[in-house]
Amino acid sequence: MAEYSKEEIKKIEQKWQEKWEKEGAYKVSDTSDKPKYYVLDMFPYPSGAGLHVGHPLGYIASDIVSRYKRSKGFNVLHPMGFDAFGLPAEQYAIQTGQHPAVTTAKNIETYKRQLRQIGFSYDWSREVQTCEPAYYKWTQWIFMQLFNAWYNKKAIVNGQLIIDGKTENISTLIAELEKNGNASINAVCDDETPSITAEEWKNFNEREKEEFLQHYRIAYQSETMVNWCAALGTVLSNDEVKDGVSERGGYPVERIKMLQWSMRITAYADRLLKGLDTIDWPEPVKEMQRNWIGKSLGCQFKFEISNLKSQIEVFTTRIDTVFGVTFLVLAPEHELVKQITTEAQQTAVENYVEVAKNRSERERMSEVKRVSGAFTGAYAVNPFNGEQIPIWISDYVLAGYGTGAVMAVPGHDERDHRFAKHFNLPIRQVVEGPSVEEEAFVSWDAKIVNSDFMNGLTVDEAIAAGIKKVEALKIGKGKVNFRLRDAIFGRQRYWGEPFPVYYKDGLPKLVEEKDLPITLPEIDEYKPTESGEPPLARAKDWNYKGFTHELTTMPGWAGSSWYWFRYMDPKNDSAFAAKEKTSYWKDVDLYMGGSEHATGHLLYSRFWCKALKDLGYVEAEEPFKKLINQGHIQGISKFVYRVNFALMDNPSKENPITPELYVSRGIAQRIHNKTITLTEATEIYNKYIEELNKLNPSRKLSVIFNDIEDLNAIENHVDIQYVDGETLDIEGFKNWREYYKDAQFILEDGKYICGSEVEKMSKSKYNVVNPDDIVSNYGADTLRLYEMFLGPLELSKPWNMQGIDGVYKFLRRFWNLFHDKNGNFTISEEAATREELKVLHKTIKKVAHDIENFSFNTSVSEFMICSNELSSIKCNKRSILEPLCIVLAPYAPHITAELWEKMGHADSILDATFPIHNEEYLTESSHEYPISINGKVRGKMNFALDMPKEDIEKIVLASETVQKWSEGKTPKKIIVVQGKIVNVVL
RNA sequence: GCCUUGGUGGUGGAAUUGGUAGACACGCAGGACUUAAAAUCCUGUGGCUAGUAAUAGUCGUGCGGGUUCAAGUCCCGCCCGAGGUACCA
Secondary structure, three states, X not given: OOOOOHHHHHHHHHHHHHHHHHHOOOOXXXXXXXXEEEEEEOOOOOOOOOOOOOHHHHHHHHXXXXXXXXXXXXXXXXXXXXXXXXXXXXXXXXXXXXXXXXXXXXXXHHHHHHHHHOOOOOOHHHOOEOOOHHHHHHHHHHHHHHHOEEEEOOXXXXXXXXXXXXXXXXXXXXXXXHHHOOOOOXXXXXXXXXXXXXXXXXXXOHHHHHHHHOOOEOEEEEEEEEEEEOOOXXXXXXXXXXXXXXXXXXXXXXXEEEEEEEEOHXXXXXXXXXXXXXXXXXXXXXXXXXXXXXXXXXXXXXXXXXXXOOEXXXXXXXXXXXXXXXXXXXXXXXXXXXXXXXXXXXXXXXXXXXXXXXXXXXXXXXXXXXXXXXXXXXXXXXXXXXXXXXXXXXXXXXXXXXXXXXXXXXXXXXXXXXXXXXXXXXXXXXXXXXXXXXXXXXXXXXXXOOOHHHOOOEHHHHHHHHHHHHHHOOXXXXXXXXXXXXXXXXXXXOOOOEOOEEEEOOEEEEOOHHXXXXXXXXXXXXXXXXXXXXXXXXXXXXXXXXXXXXXXXXXXXXHHOOHHHHOOOOOOOOOOOOHHHHHHHOOXXXXXXXXXXXOOHHHHHHHHHHHHHXXXXXXXXXXXXXXXXXXXXXXXXXXXEEEEOOEOOOOOOOOOOOOOEEEOHHHHHHHHOOOOOHHHHHHHHHHHHHHHHHHOXXXXXXXXXXXXXHOEEEEEEEOHHHEEOXXXXXXXXXXXXXXXXXXXEEOEOOEOEOEEEEEEOOHHHOOOOOOHHHHHHHOHHHHHHHHHHOOOOOOOEEOOOOOHHHHHHHHHHHXXXXXXXXXXXXXXXXXXXXXHHHXXXXXXXXXXXXXXXXXXXXXXXXXXXXXXXXXXXXXOEHHHHHHHHHHHOOOOHHHHHHHHHHOOOOOOHHHOOOOOOOHHHOOOOEEEEXXXXXXXXXXXXXXXXXXXXXHHHHHHHHOXXXXXXXXXXXXXXXXXEOOOEEEEEO
């Protein structure tokens, strides 16, 4: 007496989940006669909000593929684990004092409970967590290998030169330095690496040797730009910076240089580029990586500075336009700026640099229409024609790119043109084409003019000639430039892998391998120290044999750049994975995840994989053979608007507490588009000052407020649980966080109205929807089908629950095929009719095709059509329903397992062989042709599929439809596409 | 800004890749069952015009052009949304 009711679903799903777990039904063996198939989901970060409905989208799809491949006879590895280090847990720790390990463990438990109840076929015995010492021991070990490695572009293996070069142990570099110095070494190294002889190398002391080797190591230290927030005493991600101030607290942020660990990913740039042609990834992701790597052929050369001994080095891809250069532009951070600025220009330049350095790189790149800059007063000499050209600085030139200086050719570059127009600098045409007075003319396919020896040459010829000239003048050379920069590997944070590094006399040294892992020490608070040192500086008595440890930790991507290898051998204590395991599983056959990882995780993972391969630890050159992008399930984010003013005194000395004052959406909009009245702005200012003084009673504080321009409203995410429609639940909001407790609000019509936006669903945006309710109301099988039914896997779409009833009804109808009106299980042993077989085989064909093509939404529709058809012909025959169960099982494992058992099977449906469709049942003998006149369908006619075109033409031309529309005229043309359509042209 | 991607009924989406636009669902409307409601089942459902009606005509895949016997699909130019933009993962 079983109906597919809420209670029954719960019973069935629990029963099978427990049974499968008890039997170890998903345990995978590392040895098998079957072909291997490795299906991997992207590593989830276990956030405090738990799993949201966006996560399972990809997991369900990959689970369907895993189950399908298993029923097709593959040995399928399908693991799951957690990328457990990360910023959110740390921020939570700072706020609440709870140890991130504790909250992370709790979050992981929640995730696992949620994942289990959706019925995924994960082999949980292989679970890994990046924050476990047994795991990060090997992350540290890999770091050590990369520290002890360099990139030899002239590597020789078995007497053969390796064209792309190879990662080698640093010992081969040292051996060569001892023999010949670095004269004949061809390696990827820092630009400023000096040339030395063997003699000089031998005479280096320990410090000099290490400093020299740092130019070559794959993991090395260098100075890089970061967002420094003095008030918070830490470095911030671009994400945490809004409008030049910290998202939290609204404190000023400036760009400063800091010594940090980096990874020489640029050594692999060419291989990362070439490897893309060998892997089956979505073309857009490959394209994004190509653009990110950004290989360009150009020319790097020097301009002399008039009246000074220095030179400015520029990189350009358009040396052919060098006669059109009318000024140079340096990044405001460029090291020469101070030196070349004339006295008269000093104030202007200093002011400009001060403003520019507080703008994020992203802002500087995006606001191209806002032209700004300053003249240094200095002039450079164009080496091609001896002309004196002014040197400017502007923030559209970025310090980290190329040389941090560009030769400006306003005639043929849009940004240069805008700059020249704005500052009234000359514009010159050197490429033949339309006038460049009003608009830059950018072309790679034209002739060069007004350019001395280049006149009449094509762009390509002129580039070659230009490089030749530069090299002849000995001022530079042709150069391949990559946009890709070395990856910063250090973080000023607590919750990450500690480095296996200590300092002796200020020199970084690796710990001994036997001392791994270097575990994360306990500290009292998770904040940076008062003096701005990273949190690890708080650790008491934490040292390595009396020496100080490295105090920064590794970034989020460290643990996720090799985890797929660990799943192959997750418990190994003597290697990150045993050689025989990595050579059996090799690489990931199917990787499912979002395209947001295109230029981060996916690039870093490829990099580490190549390095590990070169060093002889793994066989795979590429980690992920096939990649499928799942779209994001988007959430509706809500926003509140925090009032912000710049403080008059320097907040870095001692942080004042700034008011939590929020204005409703309409007011924020008026602030933003500057339509707010001065009266209203003044009221807000008064309120702000009042609060500011209340919060800092012992100090006299004031803020800058001259007009409405000085008033800012910063958009902050608010958790959607505190928003009803668009109105904020003020009490809920105040209780959300400690520092919102006394938040003040300026309302509209008595309400606080929130802003709203569709964004990716993410804990950090506080817009997540949890799948638990759906599972408890409808069951896991319905959730699985519904998420697939939502639309194509790779498209992003906002979450909505409309329509879930449809798939639930389908499952009930499917269940009813096996049961009579009273809920008794009844199936017939009668032979199937041809009609029934056609329905079955059409479904088998469509579903198998859909899974192979990752088109899961269309299979769900097909299942519905099939079940509707079988219902309407009242088919309950075993010979139809049994194979159908196997076909549906990857999508809805619980219901099908139950029905499979009821049909009398003692064996598991998990290992049932996926049926193969028989084309014989599907062939049609005739086709109903749409008859169109001038492309518009006017009628339909049925013809045998093998009827010759000529016969169809005759019949159609004689038909009533054509007679009616042609009104006696003779048709000009008739097109017959066999099996498809007929079109008559009048 | 730049790179990538998407835009089809009231809603999610389908369309064998240039060949009948709107499959399958949701929602809505009407009906059956019921004292009633829920559940279930049946019927209808892109817009506009004409008709009591079956139906007929016409417009229609973000906007504007183009190629073609034929365009949601290909080409050119726009508009809008989303992801990434190097310390979120």
